Structures are given as C-alpha cells and as structure tokens.
Amino acid sequence: MLRREVWRHFDYWLFGAVLILCVFGIVMIRSAIAGNEELAGSVQSQSIYVALGMGIILITASINYRTWSSLSRLMYIFGVVMLIGINIIGEAAFGSTRWFRAGIINIQPSELAKIIMIIVLADYFSRTADQPKNLLWIGKSALMTFGMVVWILLQPNLSTSIVVIVIWFALMWISGLPTRYIIIFGILGVTVFALLVGLLAAGVDVPFIEPYQVDRIVNFLFPDPNARHGETYNIEQALITIGNGGAFGKGYGAGTQVQLRFLKVRHTDFIFSAMAEEFGFVGTTLVIGLLVFVVIRCLRVAQKASDAFGSLIAYGIAILIFFQMAVNIGVNLNVLPVTGLTLPFISYGGSSLISLVLGIGLVESVAAHSQTLDF
Template structure:
C-alpha cells in the first residue's frame, strides 16, 4: 500500500542540503543580527531614522547568501584564488581613484546608488587567497612564510593609505592567525610584530623605566637566535631593528592622519580633552557604567536616548547595550560571541582539508580581533580605530561580509562528513576489489 510521506520526512528532505551545517553557529549570528537591529533602533528612536530596518533587511539578505554558500562546494574557490585576489586589489585601487571620502578617509564606492566599502569584502578576499596558498604550502618553511606575507602586503598597503588603520589591523590579525594555524614558528610571528611593540614600549618606558625596553630588545635577539638560520646575523638584525623601534614609531606616526593621531593620544588620557576628542570615550564609559547590573531598560537609557555618544549605532553600539541591558546583557552578548568563536575553531579542527580549515580559522581571527578591539575601545581599553562590532554595528558592507564568511565556513562544515563517507566507501570498494 502506498504511504503518504510524513511531515517529518518532508521537513528532512527540505533540510537535507544543510544537514551537516553548524546550526548553533548560524542561529547565533542570526540572533546577534536581530539584537543588533533592536539596539540600533533604540539609538535612533527620537531621530526618525530607519537604519535598524535596513540592518534587518541586509541581515536577511546575508542569511540567504550564507545558506546558499553553505550548500555550495567551498573547494571550488581553490580554482578562483588569483582572480579573487586580483578583484580584491582592483576594488581597493578603484577606491583610491574614484572613491568617495567621509570621516577622514576615502573608503567608499558608489554602486547602483549604494555606498559600498570594498575594504570590508577585501577581508574575505584575503582569507580565501591565503587559505588557497597555504593549502599546498606549509608555513613552517621560511620562504613560504615570506610569500604569504607578500600576498597580504599589497591589499594591506592599499587599505592603509585610504587611510583605514582599523581594517589594516584586521588584515594583520587575519594573517597572523592563519600563519599560526599553518604551522609557522611562534618565534617568526613574534619577530614580525616586534618592531611595533618595541616602538610602543620605547614611548612608554623612555621617561619611566628605559631598561624595560632594553630587556625587550635583548629578548628579541634571543628569539631570533633560536628561530632563524644564520644565528649571529639574524639575532643581530633583530636587535638592531628593535633598537630602532623609536624611529620606527616616529615613521609610522608621521604616516597617520591627524584624527588618527588624536585618537591614540585620547586613548592614553581622554580627560585631557574632555570636550573635544576625549568626549566620545568619556560618554561611552559613562553610558556603560550607568547601566549597572540589569540596565535601565530598552529605550530608557539617558545617554543613549539623548545622543550623548557619537556614532552609537555603528562603532559604539556596545554602549547602548551596556546602558540599557546592563552588565548581564553585556556579558550575554560577549558569551554569544564566545560561542561563535568556539564553533569556528571546531569547524577548523574537523575540516576535511587544509583549505577549509584555514578559511575557518581566518574567519575566526577576523571576528575575534574585531570583537576584542571594538568592545575594548568602548570601555577605554583600546584606542578608537573605527572597527565595527560584527553583526551588531550598523554597516551594510560589514554585515554582508560577515554573513558571506559564515556561509563559506558552513560549507566547510556541511561537506566535511559527506567527503569522509565518500572516502570510506571508496576504501571499502578497493578492498573488495583486491579480495
């Protein structure tokens, strides 16, 4: 007798293309996006703006793209490694030539009436390109390590000169995370960032405790001795470069725009210019502190509703969460981000190949760094860099980039088990044939 398919089997058939994706990860980022719209709305309640509605619309589009990507084979991207890299660099170059300027930088392209920020999509382009390159090459080899840095250098430079210091820092975090996952020496990674750390320590220790900086310089010589060939030469070179840390700092400082310099100065002492550059940080701390344990309630925060915090719907969205949802709401938000990061690492560990694993860890590095820096700057533990809070801050390009990244990672998860079953069947067939 013919039986009508049950509702359970019908639903299973509908969901079968996504039966191996990480639903915890997807539901977490969708929840963050919905909550982001709520938080954005409360910052615009008395201004008649609809950014919160656009946030949800583009979030819905992002979910659709993520689901589509998750059922597509991610390894196809291996064939498009260099076209993606070329498109990434060309889009960043186009910004410099025909892009529009705002907030001290030239970062946007006008496409079909929408302002698009190519540097956001360039993060994903870099992740795909580096993952494809390191898929075939182990970063424990020094020439491969240097080539990977060369791949990163071109888009990083194009972003840095826009100027967009925040995104250029994200590029660095992505590269360091992926090189570490590809078995690069810890010593090489430390030496890579050591001149910047030396410059910061020199500025701090020069008038306080100069031997502290000299200890760091000597330590870098030891790291070079044990991690690089031609020990005397490389150790001496590492010491020399870090001794020049002060000059390196001056060089980097001279390349920054005035507003970027002011942000760094304000981070050290926001009260020195309480009505100017320090105003935003002071108001941000006040808003988060005013939230107390449980918050003042949705749309009840005085700092939020009276618009005391500039850019609260974008880079400083966490201040609205802190004031209106309190310590509990803030910690729950951080907990969801922690869950997202854990799921990304688990997918990276269980991926069927290096390419998928590296892409997952690249997305992890991108999200983790942005969350740490964004929340850190709202509570004055990090300089203001213009880095948005993933899925919560308003920003169409950033939101779509994050969902595209999740879609690719979900594809890595979705095809892991299927590939393993295929290999098991193939091995079983060969054994039968041999018998």
C-alpha cells in the first residue's frame, strides 16, 4: 500500500520533461560530433548515462528523502574527502584537475558536491528554522559551504564554486535571512568584485584565480575588435552560429558552422549555439521553455512539501538547474564570460548528467513522500 501511495504522488510531468530533454541531448550530441572520429563514442556514452540516470531517478524517488537528513554529515565528509583526493591523484584536463578516471568513466566529484551541499544546507536550515537568524547562524552555514568550496577552487574550478555559493545564499534567503544582511551581502559582493577587477587590471596575482580565468574575464570586458583567434574565437563563432539559425534553423545536421567544425566544444559548453543553428529561435525557445517547466515543477514540489527539509531540497535543485541554464545560455550569447557550466540535461557529460538526475530523483522523492501533495 505504501509503495502504491509513493508512486501515486510521483511527478510524472517532471520525469517526462527530463526524459525528453535527455533524449534531445543525445540527438544534439550526435549532430554536433558528426564526422569526428575522436568523439565517435560520445553518443553511446551519453545514451548509457541517460539510461542509468532514469534508473537513478526512480530508485532515489523510492527512498524517503528524510533518510538523507541523518546521513548529511557523512555525505559532507565523503564529499570533502573526494575533493581532497582529486587534488592529489586526479586527472588534469583543460588546465585543471577535476576527474578521477575509473576505466572508461571519468568521475567529477565537484558535480556531486553540488547535490551534497544542497542536502547538507537543507538539513542545517531546516533544523535551525526556529533559531535567531543572526551572524552565528550565517557563520555556521558559511563554514560548511566554504569548507567544501575551497577544495573545488583548488582544482581550480571557479564556476562550480560560484554555483555552490549561489545555492548557499539562495537557500539562506529562503530560510529567512533578514533584509539588513541581504543589503550587507550586496554591498560586500560589489566591493569584493570591484577590488578583484582592480587587482587583476593591475596585474596582481589573486589567490584561487588562474591566468586563463583572468584572460576570460579580460577578453569579455575588453574584447579586442581585431582579434580573430585565441580566447575570443569561439565566442565569435558561437554568435555567428546562433545568427545562422534564424527563426526556424537550417535543419537537423545541416548547420554549416557545426558540421564544418568552426564552432569548438560544440557538444558541451556551446551546444546551445549548435541547437540554435539547426532549430533556430523557435526551436531554442521550445527547449528553454521545457527547461523552465522543469524548474517550475521543482518549485511546485518545494511549495507543497510537508516539511522544511524537503522544501529546501526542491528549492535547491530548482536554483541549480535555473542558474546553470541561465549562465550557459548567457555565455553562448556573449553576455557573460566563458565559465564551463553545461546546459542541463543536454550538454555531453556523464558526471554533470548524473548529478542533475540525482537531484531530480530527490525532488521526486519529496513529491512522492509528501502525502499532502496533489498533482
């Protein structure tokens, strides 16, 4: 009877939307890597990850989400140990050490760290819901957050660190952060950003920020109009690719920028541009709409959850998906510096996909085990 109740409250709309996005991602990856022998196995790998991911959603949904509250400390320790280990024996790629290689599978602990931090922070904020929202309350959550973030920064992985910090601040705000502290955080944020820009402009080495990250920021803020190669090349190609798509696109597999390989990393960071060339403004709008639908379903679960812990988990996953989507699209449109964040459920990447579907599984668990929900 209990199992029947669980699946009666399972959010099939959310599951269906995620499945459609994942399958569409496989289709887009197939087109993006067409003719590239080095990436020929990417479609099969992503298909395996998608199949595995759907199973992860169903298994995670069947487990009562409240179980993770009692395991949050162990999960936090496990996440930190994994991140420390990656800095010792991890495999380097693209200027940073982020992966463990296990046979043919690359494991990226920083992706799993996002989900762990959502659970850990949701547990902390739900347990302290009746405590004063003072500096001690903020400080304890900050110590937990930056205790994880510092090891992500050492890889170096600035973009994922920013994602975790955004999740921390958002969950803290949802949990009742007083307005005066929001204003103080805003002032501090602007001050620190201005100071960093000033130091970088003066050529001062800033801890945790690598030269290639500085180049990305400088090229974004002060692009060289005469540059046709280097850091600005792929951004220019992305804009050309998006423009080529027009309203309805050139058709699947018919995008010249993609098929002739002018656009680089087109199956990962810049898959949005590839999608825009093939399916145009209308097609990308539909995909964005589906991603927004996923976020809305997560928010709906959060609002109808039967306790604060479940609500904060669902809010955290919604924030994660929305932030990654917004940043990835912003990078492709050249309104944000290049970050390396993937387009949720669509970009190639096993670790990224598995962490996201694990998050969806947690949201489904909140929906399935909150008996007051009615979908």
